[in-house]
Amino acid sequence: MKVKIFDENHEKDLEQDINDFLKEKEVEVVDIKYQVSTSLFAEEQIYCFSAMIMYK
16 A cells, blocks of 8 residues: 655645546555645635545
8 A cells, every 4th residue: 555645735736636646647546534724824824735645
């Protein structure tokens, strides 16, 4: 089993990265873990969208 980790600032970028990976590799996906985190920097809210794909 292998893993691939993605981390993006926008959910659409994460979606595109995952779709590109799945098209290019043609792997058997075991599971996908998804996470969103937020933080504040000054008065700006920052988002982090990440995913881990476990595959064979």
